Amino acid sequence: MKKEYLIYKLSEDLKEATRIENELFKKFDVKRGLRNEDGTGVLVGLTKIGNVVGYERIPGGGLKPIPGKLFYRGYDLEDLAHAILKEKRFGFEEVAYLLLSGRLPDREELASFRELINDNMPLEQKTKMNIIELEGNNIMNILARSVLEMYRFDPNADDTSRDNLMRQSIDLISKFPTIIAYAFNMLRHATHGRSLHIRHPQENLSLAENFLYMLKKDYTELDARTLDLLLVLQAEHGGGNNSTFTVRVTSSTGTDTYSAIAAGIGSLKGPLHGGANIQVTDMFHHLQENIRDWTNVDEIDTYFTRMLNKEVYNKTGLIYGIGHAVYTISDPRAILLKELARDLAREKGKEREFAFLELLEERAIEVFGRVKNNGKTVSSNVDFYSGFVYEMIGLPQEIFTPLFAMARIVGWCAHRNEELNFEGKRIIRPAYKNVLEEVAYIPIKKR
Structure with a gap:
């Protein structure tokens, strides 16, 4: 045969x-x-x-x-984000400290934590070479393999004591930006023949600034502050989202940190989870090309109706970036991101595109309710604006989902540490009901 x-x-x-x-x-x-x-x-x-x-x-x-509301360790995300925006400072490290420890740091603790993050950003030389040798067009796969590679250089890789878990958490949070930046520059070199630049992280820069420096060197202050806000908004989203639950399930077996985080990366890579912002971006480009008058409500409504009826675009019947598993009236992350997206659009000369996206958001919600008529309340989610923001900053689609991982590694580590440290911990093992009847064995000569 x-x-x-x-x-x-x-x-x-x-x-x-x-x-x-x-x-x-x-x-x-x-x-x-x-x-x-x-x-x-x-x-x-x-x-x-x-x-x-x-x-x-x-x-x-x-x-x-x-x-919608999102709370980090009991603090309203909107309060955290508005404080960061008002003071025009970088907040991702502060949020990482909060999620890992359960409390907000004072000035001295935050300064020491930022220094610790910067100290841990550089990669082992063998890890750098491994990234260079890992030719491929999917940075999420390179990220997962690089995380597993970190196991080799950790003398206490299997130690699940509290101190060691915290050390590993900080190391992972620090190294994700470096791995992703190096992996993209390698991808660009291998597929487009561009020069290969390996820029080392700089002292006294925030994590967001260092990432942009390592990735493309040139960026504006608003670029960095907007990326920082995106990292803050995506750092944590409860224990039930698929990738975090994957990390908790894997961690409950007692496996090492690197194996558990690699599993989370594999989950986030799925198009039904971490790839949504790419789908929104593709849809937005399609609508830019197919809607002749970007201010015509009737034309937009007609096209969205045809999309929901599976007549145009990719014929899935979906409007990407609209609706969420938990949020109904609003997604607080989308509201916060929209504030900076407007400022960024003004800086980049993209005000017309922003106005179009804003109108699409309004009309998509209206048309969805009218066409579906199922009584379900929907709103835009954070993905509706994140892809547009990434593009304005000058970030390529290949790193949209890795950027999600760069933020969510904080939540993954916090949940892994909680899973392994509360009393009465047990391996997570749900049940499946078998619905197949028993059958008698048939000897091979009679089959």
């Missing part, structure tokens, strides 16, 4: 072997995707790190949509 035919035959067998009737999920009260019937997540754990709020439960059943 030819190998190609055998693979085809096995694939056809798989088609039948994976068929499970939808009614069986209701019959056995199985929560598909760990989701309840009302779309909310199944409660599987407790945490003191992040809280995502998008609705209130009504006594007697049902959900009431409310403006």
Whole structure:
């Protein structure tokens, strides 16, 4: 039997072997995707790190949509972000300190923490060479392999004591920007023949500034402050998002930090999780080309209606960047990002594009409600503006999802540390109901 035919035959067998009737999920009260019937997540754990709020439960059943809120260690993200913006300073390191420790640092602690981050940014020489040798067009894969490579150079890689977990957390947060910047410059050199630049991180720069310096050297202060805000907004999003839950599940086995974080990177890489901002960016470019009058509400509404009816664009029936698993009336991250996006558009001469995107946001929500008519309240999410912001800063699509990882590594480490340090910890092991009847064994000569 030819190998190609055998693979085809096995694939056809798989088609039948994976068929499970939808009614069986209701019959056995199985929560598909760990989701309840009302779309909310199944409660599987407790945490003191992040809280995502998008609705209130009504006594007697049902959900009431409310403006979205996101809390980091009990602090309202809007309060944290507005303080950072008002004082025109960089806040990612402060938020990282808060998420890792559970409290806000004072000036001396924050200064020492920033210095610690900078001290740990440089990579081992062998890791640098490994990135250079890892030719490929997906930086998320290079990031995952580089994280696993870090295991080799850690003399206490398998130590899950509290002190060691914190040391590893700081090392990972520090090195993600360097790995991503080096990986992109290598990708650009290998695929586009551009000169290969390896710039070393600089002292007295914030993490956001250092990343832009290592990636492309030239940037404005507003570029760096906007990137810093994006990192703050995406640093944590509760224990139930897929990549963080992946890190917690993996960590519950007692495995090493690098294996757990590599698993989180693999989860975030999926297009249903970390790749959403790329899809929004592609959709925005498509609408720029296909909407003749960027101010015409009727033309925009008609096109969105056709998109929802699977007639145009990629015919999925989706408007990317609209809707969220938890947020209903609003996503606080989108509101905060929009504030700086407007300023950045003014600096970059992209005010017309920003006005178009803002109108698209308004009309998409309106058309979605009218066409779907399902009583569901939706809003734009943070991805609606993040891709546009990345492009204005001059960042390529290849690093959109890695940038998400660069922020979320803080939340991943905080949740891993919590998973391994609370009393009564247990390996996470949910159950699956088998719905196949037993069959008698058939000897090979009778098959």
